[in-house]
Structures are given as C-alpha cells and as structure tokens.
Amino acid sequence: MDVLLLAKQQILRDLKAAIGKEFAPSMDDLAPAPDVAMGDLAFPCFAVAKAQGKPPNEMASEIAAKMNPKEYLVDIRAAGSYVNFFLSNQTFGVEVVNRIHEEGENYGSNDIGKGIRVLVEYANLNTHKDVHVGHLRNLFLGFSLISLLKANGYDVIPCYYINDLGAHVAACLWAISNDRGTPPVDATERMVYLGAKYAEAVKTSEADARVKEVISAIHRDLEEMKGPLLPLWQETRAWSLEYLHKVYDELGLVIDRKYYESEMIKPAKEIIDEGIKKGVVTHSQGAWIIDLETEKLGVNLLVKSDGTLLYNAKDLALAYEKESDVHPHRNLIVVDDRQALVFKQLFASLKKLGHEKEYSHISYAHVSMKEGAISSRKGNVPRYEDLRDKLLEAAQTSTRDRHADWTDAQVRDVAHAIAFTAMRFTMLDQDRKKALTFDTQKALSFEGRTGPYLLYTYARIQSVRKRAGREKIKPEMVAALKDPAEHALLMLLGSYPDVVRTAAAHYAPELLTLHLFTLCQAFSDLYGRLPIVQAEDKDVRAGRLALCAVVSRVLENGFSILGMKPVREM
RNA sequence: GCACUCGUAGCUCAGCUGGAUAGAGCAUCAGCUUGCGGAGCUGAGGGUCGCAGGUUCGAAUCCUGCCGAGUGCACCA
Numbered sequence: 001m002d003v004l005l006l007a008k009q010q011i012l013r014d015l016k017a018a019i020g021k022e023f024a025p026s027m028d029d030l031a032p033a034p035d036v037a038m039g040d041l042a043f044p045c046f047a048v049a050k051a052q053g054k055p056p057n058e059m060a061s062e063i064a065a066k067m068n069p070k071e072y073l074v075d076i077r078a079a080g081s082y083v084n085f086f087l088s089n090q091t092f093g094v095e096v097v098n099r100i101h102e103e104g105e106n107y108g109s110n111d112i113g114k115g116i117r118v119l120v121e122y123a124n125l126n127t128h129k130d131v132h133v134g135h136l137r138n139l140f141l142g143f144s145l146i147s148l149l150k151a152n153g154y155d156v157i158p159c160y161y162i163n164d165l166g167a168h169v170a171a172c173l174w175a176i177s178n179d180r181g182t183p184p185v186d187a188t189e190r191m192v193y194l195g196a197k198y199a200e201a202v203k204t205s206e207a208d209a210r211v212k213e214v215i216s217a218i219h220r221d222l223e224e225m226k227g228p229l230l231p232l233w234q235e236t237r238a239w240s241l242e243y244l245h246k247v248y249d250e251l252g253l254v255i256d257r258k259y260y261e262s263e264m265i266k267p268a269k270e271i272i273d274e275g276i277k278k279g280v281v282t283h284s285q286g287a288w289i290i291d292l293e294t295e296k297l298g299v300n301l302l303v304k305s306d307g308t309l310l311y312n313a314k315d316l317a318l319a320y321e322k323e324s325d326v327h328p329h330r331n332l333i334v335v336d337d338r339q340a341l342v343f344k345q346l347f348a349s350l351k352k353l354g355h356e357k358e359y360s361h362i363s364y365a366h367v368s369m370k371e372g373a374i375s376s377r378k379g380n381v382p383r384y385e386d387l388r389d390k391l392l393e394a395a396q397t398s399t400r401d402r403h404a405d406w407t408d409a410q411v412r413d414v415a416h417a418i419a420f421t422a423m424r425f426t427m428l429d430q431d432r433k434k435a436l437t438f439d440t441q442k443a444l445s446f447e448g449r450t451g452p453y454l455l456y457t458y459a460r461i462q463s464v465r466k467r468a469g470r471e472k473i474k475p476e477m478v479a480a481l482k483d484p485a486e487h488a489l490l491m492l493l494g495s496y497p498d499v500v501r502t503a504a505a506h507y508a509p510e511l512l513t514l515h516l517f518t519l520c521q522a523f524s525d526l527y528g529r530l531p532i533v534q535a536e537d538k539d540v541r542a543g544r545l546a547l548c549a550v551v552s553r554v555l556e557n558g559f560s561i562l563g564m565k566p567v568r569e570m
Numbered sequence: 571g572c573a574c575u576c577g578u579a580g581c582u583c584a585g586c587u588g589g590a591u592a593g594a595g596c597a598u599c600a601g602c603u604u605g606c607g608g609a610g611c612u613g614a615g616g617g618u619c620g621c622a623g624g625u626u627c628g629a630a631u632c633c634u635g636c637c638g639a640g641u642g643c644a645c646c647a
Contacts, residue, residue, distance in 0.1 A: 031590095034589095044589050046627055046628070081627090126647075163647065167646055171646095202646090289644075297573090299644065300644095303645085304644090305644095310645070337575065337642090340573090341573075341641095342647090363575085365575075365640080365641085366640085366641080370582090398609075402609085429583085430583065430584090431576095434575085434583085435640070437582070437583095439582075439596095442595090446609055447596080447610095448594085449582095449596085450609085453609065460607055463607055465606095468606085506586070518594090525612095527607095528611040528612080533606050534605075569607090
C-alpha cells in the first residue's frame with residue numbers, strides 16, 4: 001500500500017471532520033507545498049471560504065485551529081489562505097522506509113492493470129536501411145513504456161513490425177543489381193552499403209521516369225514472391241535482420257512477437273477484396289482507397305495505380321493479425337508524429353471495416369542533432385553505431401583516467417554502462433511531443449542532468465554503505481532524523497509509487513527520469529552537508545544508513561524501468 | 571489553404587488534470603576538498619511564461635483570436 005496515499009486520505013478525513021459535511025474531499029484538493037519549510041502538503045481554502053462566505057485566510061486559520069496533528073502528521077499550520085500539513089518522520093517516514101525495505105524490487109509497483117492485456121508495437125525499423133540516432137527515441141520510449149505498464153500490473157506484450165518489403169526495398173535491390181562491385185561482408189558495412197544503394201536509387205529514379213518503372217516492376221514481383229531479384233531480397237533481408245537483432249540485443253529490448261510486412265500482403269489483399277464487397281474500399285483515379293472525407297481525414301490510399309500495396313493497406317492486415325494472435329484489450333503503437341494522420345486514417349478505416357478495438361498512437365517528435373538536421377537523403381546521417389562508439393570512447397577515457405589501477409575488462413564494463421545510460425537518459429528525459437535536440441557534446445560531458453550523474457550518485461551511495469560495513473538496516477531509525485534534507489528525501493521516496501503510476505497513465509517516462517534526478521539531487525545535498533558513516537549520534541547514523549539503503553533501492557527500481565544498468569563503482 | 575504538434579532564463583528543458591515568490595541543467599561570475607568518491611556541493615546574476623482578449627477568488631496551465639516554428643495533407647515509408 002502506498003503510504004503517501006494513506007497519509008493524504010487521513011488528511012482529507014481530518015479536513016472533513018474540521019470543515020463539516022458540505023466538504024466533499026478529493027485527492028485533487030491537496031497540493032504540494034511550494035517549499036519544504038512551509039510544509040509537505042497544502043489545502044487551499046478558497047472554495048470552502050467562498051461556500052461559507054468568509055475570507056480565505058480566516059477560513060484557513062479556523063480550519064487549522066480545529067485540527068490536531070496526529071498519526072502521519074506532526075504539525076498543521078495556516079499560512080495565508082492555505083492550511084499546510086507537515087508529515088512526520090516518526091510515522092510517515094518510518095513507514096515509507098519500511099515499505100521499501102520489505103517490498104524491495106517491487107516497491108513502486110501496483111496492480112492497477114491486472115487482467116488488462118496491452119499490445120505494444122514499437123521498434124518498427126526497416127530492413128535495407130541503417131539504424132540512426134532518431135530511431136533510438138522510439139526504441140527507448142517503447143522499452144520504458146513496456147516496463148512502466150508492467151510495473152502497473154498490465155499484461156504487456158511487446159511486438160515489432162518490420163518493413164522488409166516496400167518500395168524502399170525494391171529501389172535498394174535495383175541499385176544493387178546494377179552494381180558490379182562485391183558487396184561487403186561485415187555486418188555494419190553491409191548496412192552502410194544498403195543505405196548508400198537506396199540513396200543512389202532514389203536519386204536516379206527521381207531524375208529518370210524509366211528507372212521508376214523498373215523499380216515498380218521489381219516491387220510487383222516481390223509482392224508475388226517471384227522474379228530474378230527474389231534471392232537477392234532474401235539475402236539482403238537476412239543481412240538486415242541479423243543486424244537489427246544485434247542492435248535490439250545490445251539495447252536489451254524485449255520483443256515477444258514479430259511481424260513482417262512481407263507477411264501482410266496476402267491478408268491485406270483479402271481485406272481489400274472484402275472491403276470492396278462491403279463498398280468501403282472504392283476505386284479512384286486508378287487506385288483503391290477508403291474515402292474518409294466525411295471524417296475530415298482525406299482518403300486512405302491502399303493500392304497504388306501500379307497495383308502494388310501501400311503501407312496503409314498492410315497496416316490494416318497487421319491490425320487483424322495482432323487481434324487474432326493476442327486478443328489485446330488495448331493496442332499501443334509507438335511511431336513518430338509525422339504519421340499522426342496515417343494512424344487516424346488507419347483507425348477510422350478499421351472502424352469502417354467493422355473492426356472496433358482500442359488503439360492509441362503513441363507519437364513522439366523527431367530527433368535532430370545540434371550539429372545539423374537528420375536526413376536520410378544526405379550523407380551526414382548520424383548512425384547509431386557511430387554515436388555509440390563516440391560515447392563508449394569518451395566513457396572509457398574518463399574511466400581510465402579515474403582508475404589507473406583497473407583492468408581493461410573493468411574499464412570496458414563500466415564505460416559501457418555509462419555510455420548507454422547517457423544515451424537512454426538523454427532520449428527519455430523530455431516530453432515526447434517536443435522535438436529533441438541531441439547534443440553530442442552535452443551527452444559526452446556527463447555533467448549535470450544526465451544519466452551518468454544518476455549513476456555517480458548511486459555509486460557514491462554504494463561506497464558509503466561499503467564503508468559502513470555489514471550492518472543490519474534499521475528503518476525505524478529514520479525517526480531520529482531532523483534535517484530538512486532528510487525529510488525531503490523521505491517525501492521523494494514516498495511519492496515514487498505515485499510517479500510510477502502517473503508516468504504509465506500519461507505514457508510519460510520523463511516523469512520518472514525527473515523524479516530520479518530530483519532524488520539524486522536531494523541525496524547529494526544531504527551527502528555534501530551531513531556526515532553519514534561518521535555521524536556522532538548512533539541513531540542518526542543508523543537512520544542515514546537506512547536512507548542510503550532505500551534511496552539505493554528506489555534508484556535501482558527506477559533504473560530497471562528505464563533500462564539503465566547501475567554500477568557499484570565508476 | 572486545411573489539419574496536428576510546439577512557443578517558458580543566453581542555450582537545452584521541467585512546471586502532472588488552474589493554486590502561494592515560475593524551477594533545473596548548461597554557460598557566466600564568486601566560493602567549498604588534511605573529512606563518506608569534486609562526474610559533486612553552495613551562492614550570484616539572468617524571465618513582460620510568443621502577443622491580445624476571455625473564464626475564475628486565482629491562469630505558464632483552461633477557452634478564443636492572432637503571430638512564429640515544425641510536421642502532415644493520393645500513389646514514399
């Protein structure tokens with residue numbers, strides 16, 4: 001049970017007793033106080049004052065005078081038009097620390113989503129294309145949403161949908177088939193090669209309509225699984241999938257089900273045929289469409305006039321496949337916001353076809369590099385691997401500088417954790433609807449509000465605990481703590497379950513990164529000013545060590561949701 | 571032109587469904603180490619919350635209009 005929630009319930013009960021029956025308590029009535037010195041939770045008296053025809057500040061004094069601090073509360077004070085409540089370290093603090101100590105890795109989890117199956121589609125990369133930094137936002141966002149939903153008790157099934165057969169593949173194969181050179185063997189070089197060939201094909205076909213015709217014919221052949229380039233498709237597809245899986249593994253992504261666009265062609269055609277019979281799919285300008293003008297969504301173009309299927313058509317099939325495979329209560333699709341209209345069209349089209357299920361497009365804005373825009377048509381695309389290697393190198397250098405005595409393996413492991421944490425944190429620590437500017441210099445600096453800062457704080461805590469020796473943790477000793485920094489820490493620890501809840505409800509992992517950062521700042525404040533192992537008072541020392549243990553635990557739990565791996569030393 | 575998203579400090583961003591003096595990181599300046607890890611901590615300067623109305627006891631937050639930026643709008647994915 002969430003201790004903060006219990007405390008809020010108590011305050012609302014007490015408020016009702018003090019105000020009277022006309023007051024209908026709601027969790028929204030309690031706001032956080034602006035400053036720890038003013039209290040922990042605040043009740044604004046404006047509404048009640050108005051109802052009783054009294055000035056709000058008088059109302060606040062009156063209510064405060066009627067209330068007595070007990071149970072979770074240590075003090076109640078009127079301040080202006082607010083009644084401020086101070087939570088007690090003796091009761092609230094001890095209980096929070098006890099809960100964390102007892103629940104361990106489950107602290108922060110709840111079962112709100114029990115029995116609700118959610119299918120999360122993400123990591124929809126393409127074959128025959130390289131992975132670049134923009135994709136990372138999708139991968140990390142998807143991963144953290146999956147673990148957030150799991151932490152809230154949902155039955156989560158992650159899947160990906162890979163486009164292994166589309167116009168881009170046909171174009172790429174055309175360029176390769178014209179290439180007299182020998183394709184590279186190295187996995188990375190192969191991806192760069194495929195990307196270059198694709199860019200070449202786009203350039204040529206834009207200038208020459210005949211080339212466009214040839215590529216279109218290749219596409220038609222592939223859809224029917226025939227033609228001279230089929231073996232090349234199979235081979236290059238295998239290169240790509242091998243590479244993509246290497247990336248997914250490296251990033252620790254979880255994927256339970258795998259869908260491929262090449263498998264959607266047949267079912268898509270069947271759905272279209274059925275749609276034609278129903279009169280939902282109609283012929284227009286040589287193409288097959290679903291008219292969504294009445295929904296103000298334009299037209300959903302399914303089949304091009306050259307007879308090949310568009311991505312929109314195959315998405316219809318995917319929806320049917322996912323439904324029959326998994327029977328989810330809710331579908332989340334993590335795709336960037338440029339496809340917002342496409343998804344609105346998809347959902348409206350499904351509805352017209354009689355497929356009414358719950359779908360949400362979890363959109364996010366694009367990633368740009370501070371150094372310049374990302375464009376797949378240009379050669380300056382920041383490749384995922386290039387960024388990763390740059391980060392790894394920087395992390396190795398700084399780790400080596402700090403630990404001349406470490407083995408190469410030690411340095412490598414820690415540098416790996418630091419580099420990947422830096423990447424993940426940067427990609428997640430922002431509202432997903434806002435365009436993200438990835439600043440390599442900033443990411444490499446590892447200072448301030450960054451993943452490495454959180455890791456560093458965690459490592460310092462481990463160091464303190466190691467120094468303290470193997471002492472039994474005594475949660476009840478936090479009752480002895482008097483400093484505002486210690487109290488602030490208890491509040492942050494107590495509100496962690498609420499953050500896990502809210503972050504999942506809003507599909508907003510940045511609420512979690514923010515909370516963890518704030519927790520680290522609060523700990524650093526305490527660490528800088530107050531002795532822990534060397535505290536003179538035995539109880540205070542035990543209380544602070546208990547705090548170290550539970551802060552450490554909450555950081556681990558948060559890291560785990562975000563996919564960040566803490567290190568004990570760095 | 572229409573639609574969606576965004577406009578908060580020099581820069582990058584918080585500010586959850588309206589609540590007290592709008593916060594953090596970076597950058598700038600000034601400090602802190604014979605102390606548990608300085609990838610840290612403390613302090614200072616820096617804001618007409620794009621603009622104008624409206625709703626409300628109360629608006630960065632909700633509504634309307636305008637301005638600006640990004641993205642999308644039939645054969646790319």
